[in-house]
Amino acid sequence: MQWLDLTYLQAIILSVIVASTPLLLAASGELVVERAGVLNLGVEGMMIMGAVCAFAGAELTGSTLVGTAAGILAGVAMAAIFALLTLGLAVNQVATGLALTIFGLGLSGLIGAGFVGQRITPAPQLDLPVLTDLPFIGKILFGQDAFVYGSIVLVIGIWWFLYRTRPGLVLRAIGDNHGSAHALGYPVLSLRTGAVLFGGACAGLAGAYLSLAYTPFFIAGMTAGRGWIALALVVFASWRPARLVIGAYLFGGVTILQLHAQGAGLDIPPQLMTALPYLATIVVLVAISRTRGVAGSAAPASLGLAFVPDR
Amino acid sequence: MRKLLFAAAALLALAAPAAAEDKLKVGFIYVGPIGDFGWSYQHEQGRLAMMKALGDKVDSTYLEKVPEGPDAERAIEQLARSGHKLIFTTSFGFMDATVKVAKKYPNLMFEHATGYKREKNLATYSGRFYEGRYIQGVIAAKMSKSGVMGYIASVPIPEVISGINATMIGAQTVNPNIKVKIIWVGEWFNPGKEADAAKALIDQGADVIMQHTDSAAAVETAAKRGIPAFGQDSDMIKFGPKTQLTAIIDNWGPYYTERAKLALDGKWTSTDTWGGLGSKMVVMAPYTNMPDDVKNLAEDTEAQIASGKLHPFKCPVVAQDGSTVECKGGTHLDDGQILGMNYYVKGVDDKVPGK
Numbered sequence: 001m002q003w004l005d006l007t008y009l010q011a012i013i014l015s016v017i018v019a020s021t022p023l024l025l026a027a028s029g030e031l032v033v034e035r036a037g038v039l040n041l042g043v044e045g046m047m048i049m050g051a052v053c054a055f056a057g058a059e060l061t062g063s064t065l066v067g068t069a070a071g072i073l074a075g076v077a078m079a080a081i082f083a084l085l086t087l088g089l090a091v092n093q094v095a096t097g098l099a100l101t102i103f104g105l106g107l108s109g110l111i112g113a114g115f116v117g118q119r120i121t122p123a124p125q126l127d128l129p130v131l132t133d134l135p136f137i138g139k140i141l142f143g144q145d146a147f148v149y150g151s152i153v154l155v156i157g158i159w160w161f162l163y164r165t166r167p168g169l170v171l172r173a174i175g176d177n178h179g180s181a182h183a184l185g186y187p188v189l190s191l192r193t194g195a196v197l198f199g200g201a202c203a204g205l206a207g208a209y210l211s212l213a214y215t216p217f218f219i220a221g222m223t224a225g226r227g228w229i230a231l232a233l234v235v236f237a238s239w240r241p242a243r244l245v246i247g248a249y250l251f252g253g254v255t256i257l258q259l260h261a262q263g264a265g266l267d268i269p270p271q272l273m274t275a276l277p278y279l280a281t282i283v284v285l286v287a288i289s290r291t292r293g294v295a296g297s298a299a300p301a302s303l304g305l306a307f308v309p310d311r
Numbered sequence: 312m313r314k315l316l317f318a319a320a321a322l323l324a325l326a327a328p329a330a331a332e333d334k335l336k337v338g339f340i341y342v343g344p345i346g347d348f349g350w351s352y353q354h355e356q357g358r359l360a361m362m363k364a365l366g367d368k369v370d371s372t373y374l375e376k377v378p379e380g381p382d383a384e385r386a387i388e389q390l391a392r393s394g395h396k397l398i399f400t401t402s403f404g405f406m407d408a409t410v411k412v413a414k415k416y417p418n419l420m421f422e423h424a425t426g427y428k429r430e431k432n433l434a435t436y437s438g439r440f441y442e443g444r445y446i447q448g449v450i451a452a453k454m455s456k457s458g459v460m461g462y463i464a465s466v467p468i469p470e471v472i473s474g475i476n477a478t479m480i481g482a483q484t485v486n487p488n489i490k491v492k493i494i495w496v497g498e499w500f501n502p503g504k505e506a507d508a509a510k511a512l513i514d515q516g517a518d519v520i521m522q523h524t525d526s527a528a529a530v531e532t533a534a535k536r537g538i539p540a541f542g543q544d545s546d547m548i549k550f551g552p553k554t555q556l557t558a559i560i561d562n563w564g565p566y567y568t569e570r571a572k573l574a575l576d577g578k579w580t581s582t583d584t585w586g587g588l589g590s591k592m593v594v595m596a597p598y599t600n601m602p603d604d605v606k607n608l609a610e611d612t613e614a615q616i617a618s619g620k621l622h623p624f625k626c627p628v629v630a631q632d633g634s635t636v637e638c639k640g641g642t643h644l645d646d647g648q649i650l651g652m653n654y655y656v657k658g659v660d661d662k663v664p665g666k
Contacts, residue, residue, distance in 0.1 A: 011514035019507055109344045109376075116346040119531070119549050215502040215528045217550065220344035222526075224501035255504065259511040262494045263461075267662055270497040 006136055012260060013140050017148055018214060020252025022047075022206040024151045026230035027237070027244055028158055029202020034234055035162060036195035037175035037302035038086065041097025043203050044227025045104025046078040050207025052108040055115055055218035058211075064123045068208045075204020076197050078104055083196040087189050090306040101227065109220035122216040123147065147209045152245075154202070159241040171195060175300035178307045188307055203227065232281040238288055238298035251277045335397060335575050337361070337567075338390035339373040340383065342402035347500065349525035349544040351375060353561040354401045354424075356545075360564025361571055369571055379404025387412040391419055397574045399567065400424065409433060420579050422570060425470075427650070431581055436566060439587030440470070441477035441649065442616045443559035443595055445623035447541050448481025449612050450556050450598070451519045452489045453605040454539050461517025462493045463508045465524045467664045473652040474523050477623045479659050481612075492517050493661050502528040513538055519556075530555055539600060546596040557609070558596035566592055585646060588617040624649060629657040 026043055033040050053074035058067025082100050085091040123145045131142040162168040174181040174188050182188045206226070211218045229251060236251075237243035258273035288298050339358050343351035358371055372395065377386045383405045390398050391412055397420045400409045406426040413421040413433040421433040429435055451460045460482065464471050475493065482489040492515060494508040505528040509520050513536055520540040522529040527550040533540035534551035542548070542558025566586065573579040586592025595613055598606045615621035622643035628636040631654060639645040655663060 008514060011510070015507055015510045015514070019503065022503070109346055113346050116348050116352065117527075117545075117549060122535070210503060215506050215526070215531060217502075217527060217531065219348055219500075219502060219526055220346040221500065222502045224498070224503065226503070256507055256511065259494050259496075259504075259508050260515065263492045263511050263515045263517075265492075265661060269664055270495040271664075274497045 010136055010139060012256060014143075015256045016249065016253045017140070017144065019255050020248045021148050021151050022209045022214065022226055023230050023233055023251055024155065024245065024248035025147070025209060026203045026206035026227060027233040027248060028151070028155050028241065029199035029206075030230055030234050031237070031239060031241065031244055032158055032162075032171075032202075033195050033199035034303055035175045035239060035300055036171050036192045037178055037300050037305065037307075038192050038196055039093045039097065039304035040079070040082055040086075040100070040196060040199055041094060041231065042078065042082055042100025042104065042227075043199075043230050044223055044225070045101035046075045046200050046203035047104075047207040047210070047227045047230075048108040048221070048223045049074040049078050049104045050204030051211040051222055052112040052115070052207075052218055053204075054208030055118075055120065055211040056111065058120050059115060059118055062120075064121075064212055067120075067212055068205065071208025071212075072201045072204045075200040075202070075207065077200070079196050079200020079203075082200070083193045086306065087192055087196065090308050093304050093306065105221060112218045112220055115218050116220075118217065120212070120216050123213040145213050147205070147213055150205070155241050155245055162241065167191075172300070175302055178302045178305070182307070182309055188309065192307075203230075206230070229277050232278055235299075236277075236281045236284045238284065239300065240298075250280075334368060334370045335571060336393075336395045337369055337371040337571055337574075338387075338395035338398040339371065340377050340386055340390070340398070340400040340402075340405060341373060341375040342377060342379060342404065343375070343500070343525075345373070345375050347525060348527060348547075349500070350561070351401070353544050354399075354563055357561075357563025357567045361567040364564075364568040365571055365575075368575060377405075380408075384408035384411055387421075388415070391416045396420060397571060397579070398422070420574055429581055429583060434570075434581045434583065436582075436584040436586070436592075438561055438593045439585055440559055440561075440593055441473045441623055442587045443593050444474045444477040445481035445616065446595060446609055446612050447521055447557070447559070448478035448483075449485055450601065450605060450609050451478070451521065451541075452482035452485035453608065454556065454601060455486075455489070455519045457516050457518045458486060458489055459515075459517045460489065460491045461509070461512030461515075461520045462491050463505055463512070463520070463522040463524055463529050464493055464495045465499045466497065467495065469650055469652045471523050472655070472663060473624075473649050475659065476628075476652065476656045478521065479656055480623060480628070483658055487658075489658070491659055491661075493659075495664055496524055498524070500525045502526040505529050506532040509533055509540075510536075542596060548596065548599065554600055555596070556601055557598050560594045560596055562592055562594040565590075588613060589619065631655040631657055631659055633657065 050071035054067040054071030057070030085096045086093045125143055125145050128142045132138050170186050178188050233247050236247045254276050261268050341351040345351050345355040374386050377383050399422045401424045403425045406428055409421055409423045410428050413430050423435050425437045426435050492512055496504050496508055505524045505526055509529040509532040520533040522543050527547045530540045530542050530547045531550040534554045539554050539556050542555055544561055546558050548555045598609050624644040626638035630636055
């Protein structure tokens with residue numbers, strides 16, 4: 001039976017890792033943003049800007065590294081607009097985030113118009129001598145590109161920051177009650193600005209992964225809704241880094257497995273599978289609200305609320 | 312400064328009508344961005360070809376990323392009001408909006424791609440892409456060692472299903488036992504998912520990849536694995552220089568040029584054009600990365616279809632369940648049967664989603 005074949009299983013796992021990585025990258029940034037009490041719905045827009053600038057950088061210089069940096073910077077620049085509006089001017093976060101997505105999709109198309117139909121050398125896989133050649137696990141654990149390792153390091157770093165450092169504690173406090181945190185003398189707005197910019201960097205990196213490694217070309221709209229899945233993922237993970245990894249690989253896994261199921265002739269409606277990440281998110285939301293009385297809400301209490309410091 | 316601007320505006324206002332009077336203004340409505348390197352990109356190439364061919368006799372405008380629905384009507388009307396005499400709307404979903412605007416402006420000329428509703432001043436046009444699919448099937452069956460083709464499909468509409476069937480019928484002329492694995496991505500455009508689907512098909516043993524989705528992701532992914540593949544909508548050889556076999560190219564340029572010329576001469580009439588290889592509305596990219604005998608066979612097949620000697624849906628067409636499809640076109644299925652195809656032919660070991 002084909003399903004039991006190790007090389008086939010290995011191939012599936014490799015595809016799942018590739019499909020999950022952009023989700024994980026974008027979602028981990030958004031997790032920090034939301035933990036700080038800010039809801040940035042502009043992930044899709046920041047991501048696509050990251051994708052186009054990364055591609056432009058890599059195409060013009062021939063360097064994946066420069067491209068990646070350009071992608072991150074583009075994400076940060078987009079996030080800076082968001083921070084200026086929602087934190088500086090206390091504009092509604094939901095509206096600004098949506099506007100950021102629409103703006104990003106449009107602007108990226110404009111920037112990318114000259115790069116349509118171009119192709120670059122994909123980001124190299126970092127093969128380790130001996131280790132990569134290990135049977136089965138070798139290619140899975142030691143044959144990925146730098147983005148994949150980066151995403152794992154990133155999530156561990158975020159977990160460590162949020163739960164093991166003092167600034168992380170302050171950030172969570174701000175997200176749960178910005179009024180009290182401000183009264184205690186914590187710099188609410190500057191910490192939130194930092195979080196938003198970090199979120200932009202992660203979304204930009206996720207976009208860079210799409211146009212440099214996943215499919216090494218740029219086409220307008222190539223994020224194809226992944227920014228929204230990342231947003232759903234943060235809720236699915238109930239704002240916890242460890243669950244975020246599980247969620248990202250689950251979402252990525254579902255996508256890949258349904259493709260394989262179809263190829264193998266199993267009769268599963270593809271539309272249902274496409275909707276599954278969102279369905280799962282709704283189920284988790286329901287579960288969270290059911291347990292709210294026992295464990296308190298999982299969402300940061302100040303999420304999405306504008307904060308204007310009094311004198 | 313203000314004065315200068317005013318003067319410039321006045322100058323423009325004076326100059327514009329003079330230029331517009333002898334020029335034909337042609338408008339285009341695209342559903343996607345012209346940067347999709349697929350469907351809308353090819354229509355834009357068609358517009359550019361028309362501009363090049365007719366030079367200063369025409370002027371043209373395009374609106375891209377126009378959503379199908381109420382917005383489309385506004386966009387078409389905007390072109391109609393701003394002096395465009397000939398307007399092309401290039402997606403199936405623009406059909407009703409185009410009909411509405413066409414009725415409102417009986418003196419303008421409209422053309423709608425891939426639709427079936429016509430008016431006195433509304434023509435329709437589309438490409439017989441299934442002809443190219445048949446050739447791809449022939450090539451794929453020749454190239455495949457495993458006897459399994461991988462097919463990345465978008466959404467189950469008749470055009471896509473007839474493409475799968477034409478591929479299968481073409482492939483069966485070479486290898487009667489050929490198999491096709493089909494993965495429905497559920498979208499026209501999602502490069503990442505198209506790449507994942509290509510990987511899945513290759514991992515399951517398909518050794519030639521074809522697609523009916525819009526990006527170059529499948530060709531690119533197959534190239535990475537050294538697997539031959541076919542491009543879609545435009546020539547994607549750049550993404551698989553050593554692996555792309557050919558591509559079905561939508562070639563709208565000659566049609567747009569011809570229609571604009573007719574409009575200029577006052578000879579435009581509402582027609583229904585379904586062009587294929589014969590009229591060069593569908594063109595095959597150069598046959599590359601295949602042995603000479605396969606290339607010859609492909610070229611020969613193309614010539615036969617172009618001349619009308621061979622029809623991909625030549626009777627008898629046997630459906631998946633073994634029943635013979637009624638032969639309404641005499642020696643082959645008629646256009647209506649192809650345009651409404653919602654079943655697989657014999658040999659496709661799969662189910663049409665949602666059936």
